[in-house]
Amino acid sequence: MSDWTWAYEGYEPAQERLREALCTLGNGYFATRGAAPECAADRVHYPGTYVAGCYNRLTSEVAGHRVENEDMVNLPNWLPLRVRTVSGSWLTPDTHKVLDHRQTLDLRAGTLERTLRYEDEQGRCLAVRQLRLVHMADPHLALLRTELTAQGWSGEIEVETALDGTVANTGVERYHSLASRHLTDVWTGTAAPDTIWLECRTSTSEIRIGLAARTVTDVPARTVDAHENARAAQRLRLSLTEGRTVTVDKTVALHTSHDAAIKEPAHAALDRVGRAADFATLLDSHRTAWQQLWRNAELNVPNSAGPVLRLHLFHLLQTLSPHTAELDVGVPARGLHGEAYRGHVFWDELFVLPYLNLHFPEVSRALLTYRHRRLEQACRAARDAGHTGAMYPWQSGSDGREETQQLHLNPRSGRWLPDHSRLQHHVGSAIAYNVWQYCEASGDTEFLHTKGIEMLVQIARFWAGLAAYDETLGRYRIRGVMGPDEYHDAYPGAERPGLDDNAYTNVTAAWVITRTLDVLYHLPELPRRDLCERTGLDAAELENWQEVSRKLYVPFHAGVISQFEGYGALKELDWDGYRARYGDIRRLDRILEAEGDSVNRYQASKQADVLMLGYLFSPAELGGLFRRLGHEVDDTVWRRTVDHYLRRTSHGSTLSSVVHGWVLARARRAEAWTFVHEALAGDIADLQGGTTGEGIHLGAMAGTLDLVQRCLTGLETRGGALRLDPVPLPEFSEYGFTIRYRGNRGVQLRLRPGQLRLSVPASDQDPIDIALADRTVSVAPGESCVLSLPDR
16 A cells, blocks of 8 residues: 555455455445456356435245345446457456566546456467446546557457346345345347447335446447346457557446436436537546545544545545535445445444534535435334334434344354344434534534424434432433443343443433523524424423433443443453454354354444544543433543453444544553554555455444544544644644534644644634633634644
């Protein structure tokens, strides 16, 4: 790797799925994995193209049950382009000798270059160079340039270019027993001598998809159609002269019936590809679009972490670009890079939006609007379950219903097991947190006073209604939930799933109610009256909210915050013994279940749960929350809590290292780098054992960016000011980045040992208030300031 490129030397089939995911190209509307154009899906290769928000629902027979799943659909493959010498077979790296192979991802330009040399059956060498892009300026276009050079021979070759509608969702091994054919009614045709098209639809969601491909060469070619079996194809025969390079340019347009201002997707795709400029012109406008993105998301980290952070930012921008602001989509946990988690939306936006808020707030607003459009569905779900307010689903897809699977497969035991993760109602608190963080960073009071407060009210109402008063404790309790840990879904031997008084759930519920009351208090009179009439809010309900927000029960044991009531009574696990037996015990739950045991019996966590509170809230804010609940959680109690759970966490999620690195940077800096380093390596080294090939972990990637942006600088957007409390790690002693804050674009922060420099570009915006330790300064547009940092 270098500052701006990511390169792989040699062809390694075992690494192909990982490389395909990490070399995915996208533009926020659609993305395509970095698969070899000459290879179809098999156990080595998996070409996949995904449009944001394009889902379909299928029913499968699993373990004697009929289960329904909604998946992000693998759309027709636009990549296929293969070559053969006239007397030989189609060249692929799995069937022919590859003399050399190199793949280079250019982050600055948003392109993927592939160079290789094939040797055919007669020993003739053909050099191939390919450059591909998914256009960042025009979100419906993609391009593939192929340069062919005969080395030591001359003769005819055949090139086949295609649009493949035979694809299915087969990219995740553990889903192979599930229904996977989402596309139907595939039609193909030829629109012009150089242009083919394909149209189809999803089987149940009835989304129509249209693709068109224009293929041109810089030498004369004889072209024939070769359409067959839901595959549009053309074959071009052309001559190669030794040492002379021939270029084949394939331009593709993609539309779906979800797109605005079109009538027929196939017609729109044909029109767009017909009007598309030549390769050089499109490449130039694509590079310009990326240049603008990088300018708005400037990040300068000079050490070895810099290129990894830039790769993470690259994939974040490919999944959630400014084009996303025009779509009705959420944050897919695995990006647009693969089919793991079925492309669903979880709580990962909790790790993504804080970064976007300070760079692309229009994208954050769109992602929150996705949640607001599904508020009515969340309220219906709450009513159906006998609750009040809004009960957002743990997994979301197209329409806001609960998409969490009913059964999940343990690959170790081969057993399908009940999945109770829909009890993670804390997703509602994550949505509320993101509403508040977005509005604080952007100053968007219009959103806060309309869509934002509507979501806050219904989420607060859900928590207040779910909380039941316990006369013995004199506290309100929330029963039958799951926390972020995800290992524990029931008490040992219990007939019903769910746990009582998960500390993270209860504390964040108290925060949501308190924050909602604050917003209501400051809401202008007329909007407040309208809101209360529309939602049925009255003084008695608000009084109840006040009480619940101060009296929610938080369990403690052994001088630390308990993950949930009864956690301290669970057995201790022989961690050393299990590590000695299994080595990697990240997925301890699967290991124990395969042994006939259950992780529910032990004090063991998959990922941060209680410690998530230290990720969301600064020490001062967290202390205030606990004091409101009647507890004094000082540094001693918090550090003791951190130590307790750190020893009992297997880190079975990529998010775990992000959170632990964040918390330790504040609580015990000497150990923070271990987890920060692991968070940086999570996907590039595929630390979760093959999962990255199924799609990158978007929340973890964004979390590393936010760790540099907010954690190490102590940056908070609170109370109308930028609050800073830097805790630089030795590995990040000097770095810089830009942010957008309340209309001020390109605000530069540069951190050096003992010093922080902040510059605000000239504009007509208001000055920015900066709060650091016991000082507050105001920096007007066009000015800079240098702040001395206190010793730590």
